[in-house]
Amino acid sequence: xxxxxxxxxxxxxxxxxxxxxxxxxxxxxxxxxxxxxxxxxxxxxxxxxxxxxxxxxxxxxxxxxxxxxxxxxxxxxxxxxxxxxxxxxxxxxxxxxxxxxxxxxxxxxxxxxxxxxxxxxxxxxxxxxxxxxxxxxxxxxxxxxxxxxxxxxxxxxxxxxxxxxxxxxxxxxxxxxxxxxxxxxxxxxxxxxxxxxxxxxxxxxxxxxxxxxxxxxxxxxxxxxxxxxxxxxxxxxxxxxxxxxxxxxxxxxxxxxxxxxxxxxxxxxxxxxxxxxxxxxxxxxxxxxxxxxxxxxxxxxxxxxxxxxxxxxxxxxxxxxxxxxxxxxxxxxxxxxxxxxxxxxxxxxxxxxxxxxxxxxxxxxxxxxxxxxxxxxxxxxxxxxxxxxxxxxxxxxxxxxxxxxxxxxx
Numbered sequence: 001x002x003x004x005x006x007x008x009x010x011x012x013x014x015x016x017x018x019x020x021x022x023x024x025x026x027x028x029x030x031x032x033x034x035x036x037x038x039x040x041x042x043x044x045x046x047x048x049x050x051x052x053x054x055x056x057x058x059x060x061x062x063x064x065x066x067x068x069x070x071x072x073x074x075x076x077x078x079x080x081x082x083x084x085x086x087x088x089x090x091x092x093x094x095x096x097x098x099x100x101x102x103x104x105x106x107x108x109x110x111x112x113x114x115x116x117x118x119x120x121x122x123x124x125x126x127x128x129x130x131x132x133x134x135x136x137x138x139x140x141x142x143x144x145x146x147x148x149x150x151x152x153x154x155x156x157x158x159x160x161x162x163x164x165x166x167x168x169x170x171x172x173x174x175x176x177x178x179x180x181x182x183x184x185x186x187x188x189x190x191x192x193x194x195x196x197x198x199x200x201x202x203x204x205x206x207x208x209x210x211x212x213x214x215x216x217x218x219x220x221x222x223x224x225x226x227x228x229x230x231x232x233x234x235x236x237x238x239x240x241x242x243x244x245x246x247x248x249x250x251x252x253x254x255x256x257x258x259x260x261x262x263x264x265x266x267x268x269x270x271x272x273x274x275x276x277x278x279x280x281x282x283x284x285x286x287x288x289x290x291x292x293x294x295x296x297x298x299x300x301x302x303x304x305x306x307x308x309x310x311x312x313x314x315x316x317x318x319x320x321x322x323x324x325x326x327x328x329x330x331x332x333x334x335x336x337x338x339x340x341x342x343x344x345x346x347x348x349x350x351x352x353x354x355x356x357x358x359x360x361x362x363x364x365x366x367x368x369x370x371x372x373x374x375x376x377x378x379x380x381x382x383x384x385x386x387x388x389x390x391x392x393x394x395x396x397x398x399x400x401x402x403x404x405x406x407x408x409x410x
Contacts, residue, residue, distance in 0.1 A: 022410045023347055024100030027356055027376060028057035030400030031073060035100050038407055040352045043378045043390040051102045055087045056400065059117045062095070062408045063124035068105060068146040069093045069408070070127055076114035078401075080133050080163070080183065088113055090127060090140065092148050097410055106147025109140055117166045122173040126152065126206045130167040130178065135160040137167050137178055139206045152206035159211055161197040161219075165241075166226050169203060170251065176203045177236075177256075179224050184242055195219025196242070198227075198249075200256055214249070216259045226281045231288045235326040239282040239293055244270065246282065246293045246319060248326050262327045266293050266317050274312040275299045281343060284321075286350040290385035291328050293317040298340040298359065306369050308362045314339055316355060318385050332386045337377040342402075346381070348409045353379045353387060356405035359397060374402050 023038040025045060031053050037046040055075040062069050070092055075085030088111040093102040109127075116132040120142065127140040127148060137160050141149035161180025169176050182196035197215040201208040216222055223242025229251075230237070236256065238247040244267045247260040266279050280294035297312025314336045319328035336344075338357030346353050354376055361372045377392040395402055 022098075022100070023349075023407055024410060025345075025354060025405065025407045026060060026069070026100075026102075027395070027402060027405040028060070029395065029397050029402050030056050033057055033060070033071065033102065035102065037100075038347060038352070040347045040349055043352050043380050045354070045376065045378065045393055048099070049101060051093065051104070053091050054089050054108065055085065057404055058115050060404055060406060061119045063120055063142070063146065064122065065124070066408055066410060067095055067097070068124075069095055069102060070118060070120065070148070072111065072115035072118045072129060074111075074114040085114070088115060090115070090118065090129060090148055092146060094146070095408070095410070100408070100410055106143075106145075109148045109151075111138070112136070116164065119166075119168050121169040121176075121203065122171065128167045128169065128176060130160070130164040132163050132165060132181075135162055135164040135180060137164060137176075137208070139208065141206060154208055156209070158201070158208055159199060159213075161199055161213075162194040163196075165224075168227060171229050174203060175254065176201045176208055177227060179227055179238075181223050181225055181241055182219060184223070193220055196222040196224045196240075198224060198238070198256060200254075202254070212255075214256050214258055225279060228282045228284045228291070230284055230321070230326065231286065233288065233323075233326060235321075237282050237284060237291045237328070239266075239279050241279040244273065244277065244279045244295065246279075246291070246317070246328055248328060250326070261325070264319065264328055264330060266295050267313055268315070268333050269313070274310065277312050280341065283344065283346050285346060285381070285385060286348060289321055289323070291319045291321055292344070292346070292353065293319065294336070294341055294344055294355065296340045296342060298361065300362075303364055303369065304367075306362060308364050308369055309339060309372075314341055314357075316341075316344065316353070316379070316387055318387060320385060331384075334379070334387050334389065337389060337392050338375045339372065341377075343405045345406045347407050351381055353381055354405065354407065355379070356402050358401040358403060373397075376402075376405065 089108040166179040178199040183194040225241035295313040301310035318332040339361035344355040379387040
């Protein structure tokens with residue numbers, strides 16, 4: 001099968017195929033994963049129930065049949081500092097095909113450190129997990145009953161770069177790409193920038209071999225966070241978190257282009273970058289005509305003795321995709337209606353987008369300070385790919401974070 005055909009057949013299959021027509025949304029707050037019914041026609045969410053895992057949820061991924069959901073969790077702090085925990089797991093849940101309700105399935109697998117991302121391969125025979133600090137990737141077998149099996153021992157150490165942030169199988173399932181973000185230089189401490197990279201490995205029978213590194217400019221200024229694949233073209237869209245860019249690479253045969261074909265700004269004001277201004281995830285519309293990026297910021301400044309939001313861009317960016325070249329061209333930026341939208345997702349029919357904000361935020365209201373709660377904001381996707389805001393649902397996160405959110409067709 002050619003890459004083009006494989007991409008059309010397999011890209012994003014765990015998220016986009018649907019049998020019953022029903023779609024559900026799962027959202028995490030700390031160790032709790034909550035189920036919502038999705039009404040894409042009316043752009044609404046209805047809360048149903050929750051399950052809990054051993055520690056704070058880091059990432060979630062459905063298997064290709066949508067019968068099982070794989071959840072990674074950890075009690076370590078985010079980033080490269082803070083608390084280093086000892087409780088790291090991957091857990092399987094059975095998805096009720098009628099309601100989306102979750103039931104624990106099998107024994108959770110112990111993981112070596114904080115997982116930051118997980119996915120299955122395209123056949124859901126293996127669970128791929130990325131770890132940010134220390135940067136690493138593991139592969140576990142998925143048993144025929146959907147439970148998590150033993151770790152697959154690799155023939156050689158895996159170079160996962162610096163601060164791995166995502167691990168994803170290519171649409172043809174023959175390769176795995178590890179997205180390594182790197183880290184900014186620390187001004188005043190003499191710490192230089194840690195370079196970012198895309199690490200491409202051949203993948204067969206759970207084994208990662210013959211790694212190749214793509215790192216333009218030696219990885220400097222290449223703080224990549226997430227990738228997504230076009231559904232019918234050999235194009236990989238890359239979110240560059242540290243430089244607030246959207247980039248396009250070409251994937252064909254066993255190679256990724258050594259440099260991006262196009263680099264576009266995510267920010268409306270790229271010359272006015274505030275502290276804590278970061279790019280987020282990236283998602284290609286199911287029809288392949290649009291790609292969506294996001295800007296997130298939780299910059300704070302002092303006001304009347306309190307720390308309040310200090311300005312920045314929290315917005316979704318819609319890019320139209322040139323169907324001949326893959327070039328993304330920004331056609332809209334729209335406020336997400338909250339602060340630090342770490343995740344967003346598109347329903348499988350391409351009609352609705354939901355953005356999840358991780359935290360509440362103290363904000364100025366004239367001479368007063370009020371708290372804007374964390375929330376999930378819902379947008380309608382028009383035929384032209386543009387977004388229109390519909391509503392938001394406030395979420396009480398307490399001292400935790402709303403770290404992950406995604407929609408799954410049943």
